[in-house]
Amino acid sequence: MSLSKQQIQTLVGLIAATESDDLSCEDCFGRIGEFAEKSLEGRELSEGMQLIQRHLEQCPCCSEEYKALIEALQEINVEQV
Amino acid sequence: MATVEKDDWVERLSASGEVRDQAVTELRVILVRGLASTCRNRYDNRVQADDVVQDALIKILDKLHTFEGRSKFTTWAMTIAVRTAMSEMRRRHFKDVSMESLLGDGMRFEPAANEASGDPSERDDMLTKLRELVETSLTDKQRDAVHALLHGMPVEVFAEKTGSNRNAVYKLVHDARAKLRQGFEQAGYKAKDISAVLA
Numbered sequence: 284m285s286l287s288k289q290q291i292q293t294l295v296g297l298i299a300a301t302e303s304d305d306l307s308c309e310d311c312f313g314r315i316g317e318f319a320e321k322s323l324e325g326r327e328l329s330e331g332m333q334l335i336q337r338h339l340e341q342c343p344c345c346s347e348e349y350k351a352l353i354e355a356l357q358e359i360n361v362e363q364v
Numbered sequence: 365m366a367t368v369e370k371d372d373w374v375e376r377l378s379a380s381g382e383v384r385d386q387a388v389t390e391l392r393v394i395l396v397r398g399l400a401s402t403c404r405n406r407y408d409n410r411v412q413a414d415d416v417v418q419d420a421l422i423k424i425l426d427k428l429h430t431f432e433g434r435s436k437f438t439t440w441a442m443t444i445a446v447r448t449a450m451s452e453m454r455r456r457h458f459k460d461v462s463m464e465s466l467l468g469d470g471m472r473f474e475p476a477a478n479e480a481s482g483d484p485s486e487r488d489d490m491l492t493k494l495r496e497l498v499e500t501s502l503t504d505k506q507r508d509a510v511h512a513l514l515h516g517m518p519v520e521v522f523a524e525k526t527g528s529n530r531n532a533v534y535k536l537v538h539d540a541r542a543k544l545r546q547g548f549e550q551a552g553y554k555a556k557d558i559s560a561v562l563a
């Protein structure tokens with residue numbers, strides 16, 4: 284079956300968003316908690332944290348997990364600070 | 365570097381008897397509350413927080429000695445719990461999907477609409493280039509991984525079903541994307557041009 288218009292758009296989006304990325308998913312996972320806290324506090328990102336951001340922008344799996352993590356942290360932070 | 369909140373989770377979870385049991389119980393409550401949010405409205409709600417919290421707790425207790433204090437302890441524990449939950453949701457969601465049925469006879473493109481008319485639009489030119497690049501510059505493995513991704517299969521699931529690992533498949537796909545991007549650039553198309561016309 285041919286790719287749908289939407290799949291082609293997704294593919295083009297992936298191609299256009301491609302930047303160099305020195306991190307693996309494991310590297311990203313190792314620092315994602317720190318990244319999430321900094322983001323939730325609206326803090327400026329250090330160089331190391333910018334690498335995490337770059338990986339998240341390109342890795343759908345890590346980015347999906349990150350969104351879920353933010354939701355979970357917001358949920359628990361409502362009561363526990 | 366800002367100081368990270370000091371808490372006694374690690375100490376209590378490493379203790380024995382009642383202290384430890386109490387800490388585990390408290391942590392479980394926190395994780396379930398967070399995971400309930402994670403599991404809601406994702407992958408058909410097939411996974412409930414209670415289903416995965418036990419696995420997550422085991423992993424957390426197992427890795428306790430690796431906690432470096434870069435974040436709050438509960439944040440760190442939640443990263444492990446969320447990843448455990450997401451992996452399980454993905455696994456269950458794609459459990460019955462075979463690679464053969466997903467990939468079919470390979471990644472195919474409709475011929476561009478005006479390909480035969482001799483007056484191709486910019487869009488058709490780009491589609492033709494995309495097809496050519498996919499067919500000639502990617503390895504079979506890269507094509508399969510990209511194809512599966514376009515069908516919504518997460519890299520983690522693809523890795524599991526093909527006996528690989530997530531880091532390797534992420535790299536495989538990333539290299540494929542870089543090759544396609546480079547191919548477009550060599551043909552004179554910048555990333556923003558192709559997004560403007562095709563995305």
Ligand SMILES: [Zn+2]
Binds near residue numbers: 308342344345346
């Ligand atoms: Zn990743």
